[in-house]
Amino acid sequence: MLAQKSKTFPENIDKDKLNQVALKTFFNICKQWEIDNYKDQMILLGLSSESTFYKWKNNLDGKLSKDTLERISYLIGIYKALKILLPYSAKSWIKTKNPIFNNSSPLIIMLNGNVADLFIVRNYLDAERGSLYD
Known part of the structure; x- marks a missing residue:
């Protein structure tokens, strides 16, 4: 049995365009927040x-x-979740202290600099989104 090579992206994707769109999206999120x-x-x-x-x-x-x-992907997921959960207060939520994050703001958590910190915020919001349907 042959091992298959793991692929992150389809082979036919234009990586330059992907990078451009990712950066544009990142800077737009930063502007909105x-x-x-x-x-x-x-x-x-x-x-x-x-x-x-x-x-x-x-x-x-x-x-x-x-x-x-990966970092930009997490930020896009956080942005999307906030648009669903808190469409009018996403910007303030990002900067408001939260007991879930040990009384730090989600932004402070994300500014620890680790990919895992972005994952933590994204995972929390995804769980909250899931509870909308319980």
């Missing part, structure tokens, strides 16, 4: 290079790592 501090944006993207950050921001161009795409 009023995350204006570029250092906070860099943390959310998992970046340490300011020059790379500004290249991405100004040109919506860059080769994104799997880690960065």
